[in-house]
Amino acid sequence: xxxxxxxxxxxxxxxxxxxxxxxxxxxxxxxxxxxxxxxxxxxxxxxxxxxxxxxxxxxxxxxxxxxxxxxxxxxxxxxxxxxxxxxxxxxxxxxxxxxxxxxxxxxxxxxxxxxxxxxxxxxxxxxxxxxxxxxxxxxxxxxxxxxxxxxxxxxxxxxxxxxxxxxxxxxxxxxxxxxxxxxxxxxxxxxxxxxxxxxxxxxxxxxxxxxxxxxxxxxxxxxxxxxxxxxxxxxxxxxxxxxxxxxxxxxxxxxxxxxxxxxxxxxxxxxxxxxxxxxxxxxxxxxxxxxxxxxxxxxxxxxxxxxxxxxxxxxxxxxxxxxxxxxxxxxxxxxxxxxxxxxxxxxxxxxxxxxxxxxxxxxxxxxxxxxxxxxxxxxxxxxxxxxxxxxxxxxxx
Amino acid sequence: xxxxxxxxxxxxxxxxxxxxxxxxxxxxxxxxxxxxxxxxxxxxxxxxxxxxxxxxxxxxxxxxxxxxxxxxxxxxxxxxxxxxxxxxxxxxxxxxxxxxxxxxxxxxxxxxxxxxx
Numbered sequence: 001x002x003x004x005x006x007x008x009x010x011x012x013x014x015x016x017x018x019x020x021x022x023x024x025x026x027x028x029x030x031x032x033x034x035x036x037x038x039x040x041x042x043x044x045x046x047x048x049x050x051x052x053x054x055x056x057x058x059x060x061x062x063x064x065x066x067x068x069x070x071x072x073x074x075x076x077x078x079x080x081x082x083x084x085x086x087x088x089x090x091x092x093x094x095x096x097x098x099x100x101x102x103x104x105x106x107x108x109x110x111x112x113x114x115x116x117x118x119x120x121x122x123x124x125x126x127x128x129x130x131x132x133x134x135x136x137x138x139x140x141x142x143x144x145x146x147x148x149x150x151x152x153x154x155x156x157x158x159x160x161x162x163x164x165x166x167x168x169x170x171x172x173x174x175x176x177x178x179x180x181x182x183x184x185x186x187x188x189x190x191x192x193x194x195x196x197x198x199x200x201x202x203x204x205x206x207x208x209x210x211x212x213x214x215x216x217x218x219x220x221x222x223x224x225x226x227x228x229x230x231x232x233x234x235x236x237x238x239x240x241x242x243x244x245x246x247x248x249x250x251x252x253x254x255x256x257x258x259x260x261x262x263x264x265x266x267x268x269x270x271x272x273x274x275x276x277x278x279x280x281x282x283x284x285x286x287x288x289x290x291x292x293x294x295x296x297x298x299x300x301x302x303x304x305x306x307x308x309x310x311x312x313x314x315x316x317x318x319x320x321x322x323x324x325x326x327x328x329x330x331x332x333x334x335x336x337x338x339x340x341x342x343x344x345x346x347x348x349x350x351x352x353x354x355x356x357x358x359x360x361x362x363x364x365x366x367x368x369x370x371x372x373x374x375x376x377x378x379x380x381x382x383x384x385x386x387x388x389x390x391x392x393x394x395x396x397x
Numbered sequence: 398x399x400x401x402x403x404x405x406x407x408x409x410x411x412x413x414x415x416x417x418x419x420x421x422x423x424x425x426x427x428x429x430x431x432x433x434x435x436x437x438x439x440x441x442x443x444x445x446x447x448x449x450x451x452x453x454x455x456x457x458x459x460x461x462x463x464x465x466x467x468x469x470x471x472x473x474x475x476x477x478x479x480x481x482x483x484x485x486x487x488x489x490x491x492x493x494x495x496x497x498x499x500x501x502x503x504x505x506x507x508x509x510x511x512x513x514x
Contacts, residue, residue, distance in 0.1 A: 089425050343492065
């Protein structure tokens with residue numbers, strides 16, 4: 001029975017009994033159990049990643065009125081495994097003049113930067129890799145490793161397309177990190193902690209009701225961080241062929257591809273954790289940790305699906321537009337939102353919950369509306385400056 | 398045990414897992430390089446000149462602006478954590494800090510540094 005309540009502790013105790021039975025010192029057994037747990041979690045993630053390949057291909061084909069993989073196994077479910085076999089037995093080509101060490105390290109770092117993010121993801125009240133008290137900063141810091149891997153891949157490939165792709169991607173990643181950091185401050189304010197577990201536990205009412213605008217800005221910044229359309233500057237197929245990973249083949253390309261999919265899924269999960277209650281769903285997480293894991297994976301999948309929906313619906317934006325959108329719109333709005341939230345949070349302290357939530361919600365909606373109006377009038381002015389005043393067409397009756 | 402040791406495990410295994418996948422592919426895959434195959438890909442056209450070209454200074458400026466904002470925003474995290482226990486004075490202090498940041502943003506904007514020229 002207790003296994004269903006706290007599976008991690010039961011499994012750890014069981015393994016501890018076995019290892020100490022073998023005459024292992026307790027500290028060594030503890031380290032070994034920790035390592036085994038990490039191996040188990042990361043292997044599960046890699047299996048999940050294989051599933052995501054299938055999900056992504058099926059969903060994109062539905063968006064494009066195709067059927068997608070449907071020949072290998074039921075609903076094409078075995079297709080990703082066939083892909084893996086193909087990737088494994090493909091020749092690994094290193095282009096002339098490539099910086100070999102950096103070139104080979106880049107795909108590994110790309111995958112690693114995603115895998116280490118899962119160290120702080122709370123899957124259930126009792127199942128979390130590590131409960132760091134600086135979880136939010138950890139997410140940002142490990143995200144930078146992904147950026148680094150893109151620079152490494154682009155620079156070391158000895159290819160102009162890769163290099164241009166890497167420059168663009170890095171400019172975009174750096175820029176959109178600011179609104180992302182700023183909106184991550186808002187759940188931190190509500191929860192009073194940077195820890196991801198504490199943020200989840202503080203959400204008796206999902207933070208999205210207190211800060212819908214922050215959730216939206218976080219999603220936009222996350223899509224840019226993932227380098228997915230409409231912000232896929234680094235890959236820009238029609239201009240740069242494949243961008244920073246153009247010279248990669250076989251499993252090295254597979255690592256970039258799988259890393260991107262898992263990254264998108266992970267950010268779907270972070271979106272759920274920061275704004276949609278993480279593993280919490282009407283007390284379901286109290287019933288069993290397994291249900292809690294199911295809830296957070298389901299929420300992450302929905303977030304992932306929304307990211308895919310945006311990717312396959314919108315067109316790519318030009319890089320100058322994208323950077324202008326970030327620096328002249330998203331960043332100021334995020335900063336103003338942070339100020340408004342901080343002020344309202346203290347100003348409304350001690351008021352009844354319904355008043356607090358509704359004022360927070362309304363202030364967010366109002367701020368979003370005002371900023372959209374300002375942007376609209378600004379762009380109208382700019383357009384008139386460029387095209388001359390609008391010709392008034394006389395109506396004929 | 399110190400939680401950062403577990404984070405270290407994540408980094409260790411996180412390198413080993415993709416590394417192993419690439420290693421297996423390296424063992425299983427054929428290795429028949431030839432000069433034509435190893436040329437850099439440029440849609441079938443021969444590469445002209447060195448690939449490590451000079452790049453637009455604009456990227457550098459964006460990186461500089463980013464650096465300032467990133468560091469400043471990280472300073473805001475401790476403030477955000479303790480905000481629930483602090484009074485209105487701390488909130489106004491924080492707002493002042495953010496306003497100074499925004500002045501910096503407006504300055505770069507007015508200077509035309511945010512234009513993709």
